[in-house]
Amino acid sequence: MTLLVVLLASSTLLLLAVSMSFVLGWANKAFHVEVDPRVEQIDAVLPGANCAGCGYIGCTDYAEGVVNDGASVALCAPGGESCAEAVAEIMGVEVEETWPYRAVVHCGATLPQRLGVNDYRGERTCTAANLVAGYQGCVYGCLGLGDCVEACTFDAMKMIWGLVQIDYEKCTGCGACVETCPRGIISRIPFKAERVLVVSCSNEDFGNDVRKVCKVGCIGCGACAKLSDLFTMDANLPTLDYHGAAVEEGDFEKSMEKCPMESLLYVGKPSAEDLAATIDEELPGRVEPDFETTVDQAEWRG
Amino acid sequence: MELFADLLLIAIGAALVNNFVLTYFVGLCPFLGVSRRLDTAFGMGCAVTFVISVAALLSWTMTEFVLRPGAPLPNWVWSSLNPAAEAGEVDLSVLSYIVYIFVIASSVQLVEMYVRKFFPPLYKSFGVFLPLITTNCAILFACLEIMKHVVARDWGLPESLTLAIFGGVGFTIAIVLMAGIREELELCEVPESLRGAAITMIVAGILALAFMGFSGIGANVEKLLNP
Numbered sequence: 131m132t133l134l135v136v137l138l139a140s141s142t143l144l145l146l147a148v149s150m151s152f153v154l155g156w157a158n159k160a161f162h163v164e165v166d167p168r169v170e171q172i173d174a175v176l177p178g179a180n181c182a183g184c185g186y187i188g189c190t191d192y193a194e195g196v197v198n199d200g201a202s203v204a205l206c207a208p209g210g211e212s213c214a215e216a217v218a219e220i221m222g223v224e225v226e227e228t229w230p231y232r233a234v235v236h237c238g239a240t241l242p243q244r245l246g247v248n249d250y251r252g253e254r255t256c257t258a259a260n261l262v263a264g265y266q267g268c269v270y271g272c273l274g275l276g277d278c279v280e281a282c283t284f285d286a287m288k289m290i291w292g293l294v295q296i297d298y299e300k301c302t303g304c305g306a307c308v309e310t311c312p313r314g315i316i317s318r319i320p321f322k323a324e325r326v327l328v329v330s331c332s333n334e335d336f337g338n339d340v341r342k343v344c345k346v347g348c349i350g351c352g353a354c355a356k357l358s359d360l361f362t363m364d365a366n367l368p369t370l371d372y373h374g375a376a377v378e379e380g381d382f383e384k385s386m387e388k389c390p391m392e393s394l395l396y397v398g399k400p401s402a403e404d405l406a407a408t409i410d411e412e413l414p415g416r417v418e419p420d421f422e423t424t425v426d427q428a429e430w431r432g
Numbered sequence: 433m434e435l436f437a438d439l440l441l442i443a444i445g446a447a448l449v450n451n452f453v454l455t456y457f458v459g460l461c462p463f464l465g466v467s468r469r470l471d472t473a474f475g476m477g478c479a480v481t482f483v484i485s486v487a488a489l490l491s492w493t494m495t496e497f498v499l500r501p502g503a504p505l506p507n508w509v510w511s512s513l514n515p516a517a518e519a520g521e522v523d524l525s526v527l528s529y530i531v532y533i534f535v536i537a538s539s540v541q542l543v544e545m546y547v548r549k550f551f552p553p554l555y556k557s558f559g560v561f562l563p564l565i566t567t568n569c570a571i572l573f574a575c576l577e578i579m580k581h582v583v584a585r586d587w588g589l590p591e592s593l594t595l596a597i598f599g600g601v602g603f604t605i606a607i608v609l610m611a612g613i614r615e616e617l618e619l620c621e622v623p624e625s626l627r628g629a630a631i632t633m634i635v636a637g638i639l640a641l642a643f644m645g646f647s648g649i650g651a652n653v654e655k656l657l658n659p
Binding site for chain 2: 135138139163
Protein backbone atom coordinates (compact mmCIF):
# COMPACT_ATOMS: atom_id res chain seq x y z
CA MET A 131 0.00 0.00 0.00
CA THR A 132 2.80 2.41 0.91
CA LEU A 133 4.58 1.47 -2.26
CA LEU A 134 1.37 2.12 -4.14
CA VAL A 135 0.99 5.63 -2.74
CA VAL A 136 4.62 6.43 -3.49
CA LEU A 137 4.26 5.16 -7.03
CA LEU A 138 1.02 6.98 -7.69
CA ALA A 139 2.27 10.18 -6.08
CA SER A 140 5.49 10.25 -8.05
CA SER A 141 3.72 9.44 -11.30
CA THR A 142 1.16 12.18 -10.58
CA LEU A 143 3.91 14.74 -10.05
CA LEU A 144 5.80 13.51 -13.07
CA LEU A 145 2.70 13.77 -15.25
CA LEU A 146 1.91 17.20 -13.88
CA ALA A 147 5.47 18.37 -14.52
CA VAL A 148 5.52 17.01 -18.05
CA SER A 149 2.14 18.47 -18.96
CA MET A 150 2.91 21.88 -17.41
CA SER A 151 6.27 22.12 -19.10
CA PHE A 152 4.59 21.20 -22.36
CA VAL A 153 1.95 23.90 -21.87
CA LEU A 154 4.50 26.53 -20.82
CA GLY A 155 6.85 25.61 -23.64
CA TRP A 156 4.03 25.95 -26.12
CA ALA A 157 2.96 29.26 -24.56
CA ASN A 158 6.52 30.56 -24.70
CA LYS A 159 6.51 30.02 -28.46
CA ALA A 160 2.92 31.03 -29.10
CA PHE A 161 3.07 34.19 -27.01
CA HIS A 162 6.59 35.17 -27.96
CA VAL A 163 7.10 38.94 -28.06
CA GLU A 164 9.85 40.42 -30.19
CA VAL A 165 11.75 42.99 -28.17
CA ASP A 166 14.13 45.15 -30.12
CA PRO A 167 17.57 44.55 -28.54
CA ARG A 168 18.30 48.23 -29.08
CA VAL A 169 15.62 49.14 -26.51
CA GLU A 170 17.52 47.24 -23.83
CA GLN A 171 20.85 48.71 -24.91
CA ILE A 172 19.50 52.26 -24.80
CA ASP A 173 17.83 51.59 -21.47
CA ALA A 174 21.23 50.54 -20.14
CA VAL A 175 22.99 53.78 -21.13
CA LEU A 176 20.22 56.08 -19.84
CA PRO A 177 20.70 57.37 -16.30
CA GLY A 178 17.69 55.50 -14.95
CA ALA A 179 16.51 58.41 -12.81
CA ASN A 180 13.00 58.17 -14.31
CA CYS A 181 12.65 61.95 -13.94
CA ALA A 182 10.31 62.18 -16.96
CA GLY A 183 12.07 65.34 -18.14
CA CYS A 184 12.09 63.95 -21.68
CA GLY A 185 8.30 63.80 -21.74
CA TYR A 186 8.08 60.02 -21.47
CA ILE A 187 6.96 58.16 -18.36
CA GLY A 188 10.38 56.79 -17.57
CA CYS A 189 13.72 55.81 -19.03
CA THR A 190 12.47 52.50 -20.51
CA ASP A 191 9.55 54.27 -22.11
CA TYR A 192 11.89 56.84 -23.62
CA ALA A 193 14.14 54.04 -24.95
CA GLU A 194 11.10 52.53 -26.66
CA GLY A 195 10.17 55.97 -27.96
CA VAL A 196 13.61 56.37 -29.54
CA VAL A 197 13.51 52.97 -31.22
CA ASN A 198 9.84 52.78 -32.22
CA ASP A 199 8.64 56.36 -32.68
CA GLY A 200 11.87 57.97 -33.83
CA ALA A 201 12.14 60.32 -30.86
CA SER A 202 15.20 62.55 -30.70
CA VAL A 203 18.24 60.89 -29.14
CA ALA A 204 19.09 64.05 -27.20
CA LEU A 205 16.03 64.45 -24.99
CA CYS A 206 17.65 63.17 -21.81
CA ALA A 207 18.61 66.22 -19.78
CA PRO A 208 20.33 64.51 -16.81
CA GLY A 209 22.31 62.25 -19.17
CA GLY A 210 23.57 65.21 -21.14
CA GLU A 211 25.84 65.11 -24.14
CA SER A 212 27.62 61.82 -23.41
CA CYS A 213 24.32 60.01 -22.99
CA ALA A 214 22.97 61.45 -26.25
CA GLU A 215 26.12 60.29 -28.05
CA ALA A 216 25.81 56.78 -26.63
CA VAL A 217 22.16 56.56 -27.65
CA ALA A 218 22.98 57.91 -31.11
CA GLU A 219 25.68 55.30 -31.53
CA ILE A 220 23.24 52.50 -30.71
CA MET A 221 20.71 53.91 -33.13
CA GLY A 222 23.34 54.59 -35.77
CA VAL A 223 22.49 58.27 -36.18
CA GLU A 224 24.32 61.54 -35.66
CA VAL A 225 23.54 63.73 -32.68
CA GLU A 226 22.00 66.94 -33.92
CA GLU A 227 23.48 70.05 -32.36
CA THR A 228 21.93 70.38 -28.95
CA TRP A 229 22.30 72.59 -25.96
CA PRO A 230 21.96 71.66 -22.35
CA TYR A 231 18.66 72.85 -20.96
CA ARG A 232 18.61 74.61 -17.63
CA ALA A 233 15.91 76.09 -15.48
CA VAL A 234 15.80 79.86 -15.04
CA VAL A 235 13.66 81.89 -12.66
CA HIS A 236 11.81 84.88 -14.03
CA CYS A 237 11.64 86.81 -10.78
CA GLY A 238 14.35 88.86 -9.16
CA ALA A 239 12.68 90.27 -6.07
CA THR A 240 13.97 89.12 -2.71
CA LEU A 241 11.70 89.41 0.31
CA PRO A 242 12.68 92.97 1.31
CA GLN A 243 12.18 94.14 -2.28
CA ARG A 244 8.57 92.96 -2.43
CA LEU A 245 5.86 95.32 -1.35
CA GLY A 246 2.49 94.59 0.19
CA VAL A 247 3.64 91.37 1.87
CA ASN A 248 1.10 90.21 4.47
CA ASP A 249 1.27 87.88 7.41
CA TYR A 250 0.45 84.40 6.15
CA ARG A 251 -0.36 81.60 8.54
CA GLY A 252 -1.61 78.91 6.17
CA GLU A 253 0.02 75.79 4.80
CA ARG A 254 3.61 76.68 4.01
CA THR A 255 3.62 75.67 0.38
CA CYS A 256 3.47 77.89 -2.71
CA THR A 257 0.50 75.94 -4.06
CA ALA A 258 -1.55 76.77 -0.97
CA ALA A 259 -0.33 80.37 -0.72
CA ASN A 260 -1.10 80.95 -4.40
CA LEU A 261 -4.79 80.30 -3.69
CA VAL A 262 -4.93 83.08 -1.12
CA ALA A 263 -5.42 86.67 -2.25
CA GLY A 264 -3.10 89.19 -0.66
CA TYR A 265 -0.18 86.94 0.25
CA GLN A 266 1.97 89.62 -1.32
CA GLY A 267 1.41 92.55 -3.64
CA CYS A 268 2.80 90.92 -6.78
CA VAL A 269 0.52 88.22 -8.16
CA TYR A 270 3.11 87.13 -10.74
CA GLY A 271 6.31 86.72 -8.76
CA CYS A 272 8.01 84.13 -6.60
CA LEU A 273 6.15 83.18 -3.41
CA GLY A 274 9.28 81.95 -1.71
CA LEU A 275 7.82 78.93 0.08
CA GLY A 276 9.95 76.47 -1.81
CA ASP A 277 7.72 74.03 -3.66
CA CYS A 278 10.40 73.94 -6.36
CA VAL A 279 13.10 73.23 -3.80
CA GLU A 280 11.06 70.24 -2.65
CA ALA A 281 10.51 69.11 -6.24
CA CYS A 282 14.19 69.27 -7.19
CA THR A 283 15.72 65.80 -6.97
CA PHE A 284 19.20 67.10 -7.72
CA ASP A 285 19.46 69.47 -4.75
CA ALA A 286 20.09 72.38 -7.10
CA MET A 287 17.63 74.92 -5.68
CA LYS A 288 17.91 77.08 -2.62
CA MET A 289 15.78 79.75 -0.99
CA ILE A 290 17.82 82.88 -0.34
CA TRP A 291 15.99 85.85 1.05
CA GLY A 292 12.69 84.34 -0.01
CA LEU A 293 13.76 84.04 -3.63
CA VAL A 294 14.73 80.79 -5.25
CA GLN A 295 18.29 80.52 -6.52
CA ILE A 296 19.48 77.81 -8.85
CA ASP A 297 22.88 76.14 -8.52
CA TYR A 298 23.87 75.65 -12.14
CA GLU A 299 26.53 73.14 -11.25
CA LYS A 300 23.82 70.82 -10.00
CA CYS A 301 20.87 71.69 -12.24
CA THR A 302 20.29 69.10 -14.95
CA GLY A 303 17.33 70.81 -16.58
CA CYS A 304 14.88 67.99 -15.87
CA GLY A 305 12.05 70.49 -15.51
CA ALA A 306 10.54 69.17 -12.27
CA CYS A 307 10.52 72.70 -10.81
CA VAL A 308 8.93 74.10 -13.97
CA GLU A 309 6.03 71.69 -13.51
CA THR A 310 5.69 72.43 -9.81
CA CYS A 311 5.77 76.24 -9.70
CA PRO A 312 2.13 77.32 -9.32
CA ARG A 313 2.93 80.71 -10.82
CA GLY A 314 4.83 79.38 -13.80
CA ILE A 315 7.83 81.70 -13.35
CA ILE A 316 10.45 79.02 -13.97
CA SER A 317 11.22 78.01 -17.54
CA ARG A 318 13.63 75.65 -19.24
CA ILE A 319 15.86 77.34 -21.76
CA PRO A 320 18.80 76.13 -23.83
CA PHE A 321 22.11 77.33 -22.41
CA LYS A 322 23.99 78.27 -25.56
CA ALA A 323 26.73 79.96 -23.57
CA GLU A 324 28.03 79.54 -20.07
CA ARG A 325 26.07 82.59 -19.03
CA VAL A 326 22.62 83.37 -20.33
CA LEU A 327 20.68 86.59 -20.03
CA VAL A 328 17.34 86.31 -18.29
CA VAL A 329 14.55 88.82 -17.87
CA SER A 330 14.07 88.46 -14.16
CA CYS A 331 10.46 89.55 -13.88
CA SER A 332 7.11 88.04 -14.80
CA ASN A 333 4.84 90.97 -13.98
CA GLU A 334 2.63 91.77 -16.96
CA ASP A 335 1.07 94.92 -15.46
CA PHE A 336 1.83 98.52 -16.45
CA GLY A 337 4.77 100.31 -14.88
CA ASN A 338 2.81 102.21 -12.28
CA ASP A 339 1.14 99.08 -10.93
CA VAL A 340 4.43 97.22 -10.89
CA ARG A 341 6.10 99.95 -8.85
CA LYS A 342 3.35 99.64 -6.23
CA VAL A 343 4.12 95.97 -5.57
CA CYS A 344 7.85 95.59 -6.24
CA LYS A 345 11.03 97.59 -5.95
CA VAL A 346 12.80 95.79 -8.79
CA GLY A 347 10.06 94.63 -11.14
CA CYS A 348 10.11 95.33 -14.88
CA ILE A 349 8.03 98.40 -15.66
CA GLY A 350 7.74 97.57 -19.33
CA CYS A 351 9.48 100.73 -20.56
CA GLY A 352 10.80 98.92 -23.61
CA ALA A 353 14.23 100.55 -23.48
CA CYS A 354 15.97 97.24 -23.97
CA ALA A 355 13.90 96.43 -27.05
CA LYS A 356 14.76 99.80 -28.58
CA LEU A 357 18.47 99.18 -28.18
CA SER A 358 18.60 95.54 -29.22
CA ASP A 359 16.58 93.65 -31.83
CA LEU A 360 16.81 90.47 -29.81
CA PHE A 361 14.16 91.63 -27.36
CA THR A 362 10.50 91.69 -28.26
CA MET A 363 7.97 93.39 -26.03
CA ASP A 364 5.01 91.23 -25.12
CA ALA A 365 2.47 92.01 -22.40
CA ASN A 366 4.67 94.74 -20.88
CA LEU A 367 7.62 92.37 -20.64
CA PRO A 368 10.64 91.96 -22.89
CA THR A 369 11.13 88.40 -24.08
CA LEU A 370 14.15 86.73 -25.59
CA ASP A 371 13.85 84.06 -28.23
CA TYR A 372 16.32 81.50 -26.95
CA HIS A 373 15.53 79.03 -29.69
CA GLY A 374 16.24 81.43 -32.55
CA ALA A 375 19.59 82.96 -33.47
CA ALA A 376 22.36 82.26 -31.02
CA VAL A 377 21.97 84.59 -28.08
CA GLU A 378 25.51 85.16 -27.08
CA GLU A 379 27.14 87.00 -24.30
CA GLY A 380 27.96 90.63 -25.00
CA ASP A 381 25.04 91.54 -27.23
CA PHE A 382 23.16 93.13 -24.41
CA GLU A 383 25.61 95.55 -22.81
CA LYS A 384 23.68 98.66 -23.85
CA SER A 385 20.28 97.26 -22.91
CA MET A 386 21.56 96.19 -19.53
CA GLU A 387 23.02 99.60 -18.82
CA LYS A 388 19.82 101.32 -19.86
CA CYS A 389 17.39 99.12 -17.91
CA PRO A 390 16.08 101.35 -15.11
CA MET A 391 15.07 98.46 -12.86
CA GLU A 392 18.15 96.33 -13.56
CA SER A 393 15.83 93.49 -14.43
CA LEU A 394 18.17 91.93 -16.96
CA LEU A 395 20.41 89.44 -15.24
CA TYR A 396 23.01 86.97 -16.35
CA VAL A 397 22.61 83.53 -14.85
CA GLY A 398 24.82 80.48 -15.12
CA LYS A 399 28.51 80.17 -14.50
CA PRO A 400 29.89 83.32 -12.89
CA SER A 401 32.25 85.30 -15.11
CA ALA A 402 35.91 85.83 -14.26
CA GLU A 403 35.18 89.41 -13.26
CA ASP A 404 32.44 88.36 -10.86
CA LEU A 405 34.71 85.83 -9.27
CA ALA A 406 37.50 88.37 -8.96
CA ALA A 407 35.11 90.84 -7.37
CA THR A 408 33.95 88.42 -4.72
CA ILE A 409 37.15 86.56 -4.04
CA ASP A 410 38.13 88.80 -1.13
CA GLU A 411 34.71 88.82 0.44
CA GLU A 412 34.50 86.98 3.69
CA LEU A 413 31.78 84.40 3.70
CA PRO A 414 29.83 84.04 6.91
CA GLY A 415 30.88 80.91 8.72
CA ARG A 416 27.49 79.84 9.81
CA VAL A 417 24.07 81.30 9.15
CA GLU A 418 21.44 80.80 11.81
CA PRO A 419 18.04 80.03 10.28
CA ASP A 420 15.40 82.62 10.89
CA PHE A 421 11.72 82.64 10.21
CA GLU A 422 11.73 84.85 7.16
CA THR A 423 14.40 83.20 5.10
CA THR A 424 13.95 79.51 5.70
CA VAL A 425 11.04 77.22 5.14
CA ASP A 426 11.43 74.84 7.99
CA GLN A 427 9.56 71.59 7.59
CA ALA A 428 9.16 71.16 11.31
CA GLU A 429 7.25 74.40 11.59
CA TRP A 430 3.68 74.30 12.82
CA ARG A 431 1.00 74.31 10.17
CA GLY A 432 -1.92 76.65 10.57
CA MET B 433 -31.95 29.83 -4.94
CA GLU B 434 -30.15 27.87 -2.27
CA LEU B 435 -26.98 27.84 -4.34
CA PHE B 436 -27.26 31.58 -4.82
CA ALA B 437 -27.70 32.12 -1.08
CA ASP B 438 -24.67 29.95 -0.41
CA LEU B 439 -22.58 31.82 -2.95
CA LEU B 440 -23.63 35.19 -1.50
CA LEU B 441 -22.62 34.08 1.97
CA ILE B 442 -19.28 32.78 0.73
CA ALA B 443 -18.69 36.01 -1.19
CA ILE B 444 -19.43 38.27 1.78
CA GLY B 445 -17.42 35.99 4.03
CA ALA B 446 -14.38 36.02 1.76
CA ALA B 447 -14.43 39.71 0.91
CA LEU B 448 -15.32 41.29 4.25
CA VAL B 449 -15.95 39.12 7.30
CA ASN B 450 -13.03 36.75 6.87
CA ASN B 451 -10.88 39.04 4.77
CA PHE B 452 -7.75 37.09 3.81
CA VAL B 453 -5.35 39.83 4.81
CA LEU B 454 -7.01 41.41 7.80
CA THR B 455 -8.50 38.37 9.50
CA TYR B 456 -6.29 35.45 8.52
CA PHE B 457 -3.13 37.56 8.04
CA VAL B 458 -2.09 35.83 4.84
CA GLY B 459 -0.61 37.74 1.92
CA LEU B 460 0.97 40.30 4.22
CA CYS B 461 4.16 40.83 2.19
CA PRO B 462 2.50 42.48 -0.82
CA PHE B 463 0.02 44.13 1.55
CA LEU B 464 2.90 45.97 3.21
CA GLY B 465 5.30 46.04 0.28
CA VAL B 466 3.19 47.33 -2.59
CA SER B 467 0.83 49.61 -0.67
CA ARG B 468 2.92 52.74 -0.95
CA ARG B 469 0.94 54.24 -3.80
CA LEU B 470 -2.73 53.97 -4.65
CA ASP B 471 -2.44 53.08 -8.33
CA THR B 472 0.18 50.37 -7.90
CA ALA B 473 -1.79 48.95 -4.97
CA PHE B 474 -4.88 48.72 -7.14
CA GLY B 475 -2.85 47.07 -9.90
CA MET B 476 -1.50 44.54 -7.43
CA GLY B 477 -5.02 43.84 -6.14
CA CYS B 478 -6.32 43.23 -9.65
CA ALA B 479 -3.37 40.98 -10.49
CA VAL B 480 -3.90 38.92 -7.33
CA THR B 481 -7.63 38.59 -8.02
CA PHE B 482 -6.90 37.38 -11.53
CA VAL B 483 -4.24 34.87 -10.54
CA ILE B 484 -6.20 33.60 -7.54
CA SER B 485 -9.16 32.80 -9.82
CA VAL B 486 -7.02 30.93 -12.35
CA ALA B 487 -5.18 29.06 -9.59
CA ALA B 488 -8.47 28.18 -7.84
CA LEU B 489 -9.89 26.75 -11.05
CA LEU B 490 -6.81 24.59 -11.61
CA SER B 491 -6.40 23.52 -8.00
CA TRP B 492 -10.10 22.63 -7.70
CA THR B 493 -9.73 20.39 -10.75
CA MET B 494 -6.63 18.75 -9.29
CA THR B 495 -8.22 18.27 -5.87
CA GLU B 496 -11.50 16.94 -7.17
CA PHE B 497 -10.06 14.42 -9.59
CA VAL B 498 -6.62 13.54 -8.22
CA LEU B 499 -5.81 14.64 -4.70
CA ARG B 500 -8.81 14.09 -2.43
CA PRO B 501 -9.25 10.75 -0.66
CA GLY B 502 -11.22 8.55 -3.04
CA ALA B 503 -10.53 10.74 -6.06
CA PRO B 504 -11.58 9.06 -9.32
CA LEU B 505 -8.30 9.17 -11.24
CA PRO B 506 -5.77 7.42 -8.97
CA ASN B 507 -8.42 4.94 -7.82
CA TRP B 508 -9.25 4.05 -11.38
CA VAL B 509 -5.56 3.48 -12.08
CA TRP B 510 -5.20 1.37 -8.96
CA SER B 511 -8.29 -0.73 -9.55
CA SER B 512 -7.29 -1.41 -13.14
CA LEU B 513 -3.89 -2.59 -11.92
CA ASN B 514 -5.32 -4.59 -9.07
CA PRO B 515 -8.93 -5.74 -9.63
CA ALA B 516 -9.22 -7.04 -6.11
CA ALA B 517 -8.73 -3.63 -4.50
CA GLU B 518 -11.51 -1.84 -2.66
CA ALA B 519 -12.93 1.24 -4.32
CA GLY B 520 -11.71 4.62 -3.07
CA GLU B 521 -8.86 3.56 -0.84
CA VAL B 522 -6.12 5.63 -2.47
CA ASP B 523 -5.44 9.00 -0.83
CA LEU B 524 -2.99 11.41 -2.46
CA SER B 525 -3.77 14.44 -0.28
CA VAL B 526 -0.18 14.48 1.00
CA LEU B 527 0.70 16.00 -2.36
CA SER B 528 -1.62 18.97 -1.94
CA TYR B 529 0.95 21.64 -0.98
CA ILE B 530 3.51 20.77 -3.64
CA VAL B 531 0.85 20.45 -6.34
CA TYR B 532 -0.75 23.79 -5.41
CA ILE B 533 2.56 25.62 -5.45
CA PHE B 534 3.31 23.98 -8.76
CA VAL B 535 -0.05 24.98 -10.20
CA ILE B 536 0.18 28.56 -8.89
CA ALA B 537 3.70 29.08 -10.22
CA SER B 538 2.89 27.75 -13.67
CA SER B 539 -0.40 29.62 -13.96
CA VAL B 540 1.40 32.85 -13.00
CA GLN B 541 3.96 32.17 -15.73
CA LEU B 542 1.24 31.43 -18.25
CA VAL B 543 -0.76 34.50 -17.32
CA GLU B 544 2.34 36.66 -17.57
CA MET B 545 3.17 35.44 -21.06
CA TYR B 546 -0.44 35.75 -22.20
CA VAL B 547 -0.88 39.28 -20.88
CA ARG B 548 2.47 40.34 -22.30
CA LYS B 549 1.48 39.16 -25.76
CA PHE B 550 -2.11 40.34 -25.96
CA PHE B 551 -2.45 43.24 -23.50
CA PRO B 552 0.82 45.20 -23.54
CA PRO B 553 -0.59 48.23 -21.64
CA LEU B 554 -1.90 45.93 -18.90
CA TYR B 555 1.47 44.17 -18.80
CA LYS B 556 3.16 47.53 -18.42
CA SER B 557 0.96 48.52 -15.51
CA PHE B 558 1.11 45.31 -13.48
CA GLY B 559 3.65 43.11 -15.18
CA VAL B 560 6.18 43.70 -12.42
CA PHE B 561 3.80 42.36 -9.77
CA LEU B 562 3.07 39.05 -11.46
CA PRO B 563 6.28 37.27 -10.42
CA LEU B 564 5.72 38.54 -6.87
CA ILE B 565 2.35 36.82 -6.77
CA THR B 566 3.95 33.39 -7.21
CA THR B 567 4.93 33.40 -3.58
CA ASN B 568 1.84 35.15 -2.30
CA CYS B 569 0.49 33.01 0.49
CA ALA B 570 -3.05 34.39 0.08
CA ILE B 571 -3.33 32.29 -3.06
CA LEU B 572 -2.04 29.12 -1.42
CA PHE B 573 -4.43 29.84 1.44
CA ALA B 574 -7.38 30.03 -0.97
CA CYS B 575 -6.32 26.72 -2.55
CA LEU B 576 -6.05 25.03 0.86
CA GLU B 577 -9.42 26.41 1.95
CA ILE B 578 -10.98 25.04 -1.22
CA MET B 579 -9.31 21.70 -0.59
CA LYS B 580 -10.74 21.54 2.93
CA HIS B 581 -14.27 21.90 1.59
CA VAL B 582 -13.76 19.62 -1.39
CA VAL B 583 -12.45 16.87 0.89
CA ALA B 584 -15.50 17.34 3.12
CA ARG B 585 -17.61 17.04 -0.08
CA ASP B 586 -19.64 20.23 0.51
CA TRP B 587 -18.26 22.53 -2.19
CA GLY B 588 -18.38 22.28 -5.95
CA LEU B 589 -16.69 24.44 -8.56
CA PRO B 590 -19.05 27.47 -8.22
CA GLU B 591 -18.41 27.81 -4.49
CA SER B 592 -14.67 27.43 -4.95
CA LEU B 593 -14.51 30.07 -7.65
CA THR B 594 -16.65 32.44 -5.60
CA LEU B 595 -14.31 32.09 -2.64
CA ALA B 596 -11.31 32.75 -4.88
CA ILE B 597 -12.69 35.76 -6.74
CA PHE B 598 -14.15 37.46 -3.69
CA GLY B 599 -11.08 36.60 -1.66
CA GLY B 600 -9.17 38.53 -4.32
CA VAL B 601 -11.68 41.38 -4.13
CA GLY B 602 -11.23 41.44 -0.35
CA PHE B 603 -7.45 41.59 -0.83
CA THR B 604 -7.89 44.50 -3.26
CA ILE B 605 -10.15 46.34 -0.80
CA ALA B 606 -7.63 45.87 2.00
CA ILE B 607 -4.56 46.90 0.00
CA VAL B 608 -6.27 49.94 -1.56
CA LEU B 609 -7.46 51.11 1.87
CA MET B 610 -3.95 50.64 3.18
CA ALA B 611 -2.42 52.55 0.26
CA GLY B 612 -4.84 55.42 0.78
CA ILE B 613 -3.92 55.62 4.45
CA ARG B 614 -0.20 55.40 3.70
CA GLU B 615 -0.41 58.19 1.13
CA GLU B 616 -1.97 60.41 3.79
CA LEU B 617 0.58 59.17 6.31
CA GLU B 618 3.39 60.62 4.18
CA LEU B 619 2.06 64.07 4.99
CA CYS B 620 1.87 63.47 8.72
CA GLU B 621 4.47 64.11 11.32
CA VAL B 622 5.15 60.66 12.67
CA PRO B 623 7.28 60.39 15.81
CA GLU B 624 10.78 59.44 14.77
CA SER B 625 10.86 56.06 16.49
CA LEU B 626 7.68 54.98 14.67
CA ARG B 627 8.62 56.06 11.15
CA GLY B 628 8.60 53.58 8.30
CA ALA B 629 7.67 49.97 8.96
CA ALA B 630 6.57 50.50 12.57
CA ILE B 631 3.74 52.92 11.88
CA THR B 632 2.68 50.78 8.91
CA MET B 633 2.27 47.74 11.14
CA ILE B 634 0.28 49.78 13.65
CA VAL B 635 -1.99 51.10 10.91
CA ALA B 636 -2.46 47.56 9.55
CA GLY B 637 -3.43 46.41 13.05
CA ILE B 638 -5.98 49.18 13.43
CA LEU B 639 -7.36 48.38 10.00
CA ALA B 640 -7.71 44.73 11.04
CA LEU B 641 -9.56 45.83 14.18
CA ALA B 642 -11.91 47.88 12.03
CA PHE B 643 -12.61 44.88 9.84
CA MET B 644 -13.67 42.91 12.93
CA GLY B 645 -16.73 45.11 12.82
CA PHE B 646 -17.95 43.07 9.87
CA SER B 647 -18.21 39.89 11.91
CA GLY B 648 -21.86 38.95 12.35
CA ILE B 649 -22.89 40.19 8.94
CA GLY B 650 -22.90 36.61 7.68
CA ALA B 651 -25.42 35.41 10.24
CA ASN B 652 -27.72 38.35 9.56
CA VAL B 653 -27.62 37.83 5.80
CA GLU B 654 -28.43 34.17 6.36
CA LYS B 655 -31.44 35.17 8.48
CA LEU B 656 -32.55 37.56 5.76
CA LEU B 657 -32.31 34.92 3.04
CA ASN B 658 -33.99 32.12 5.06
CA PRO B 659 -36.53 33.82 7.29
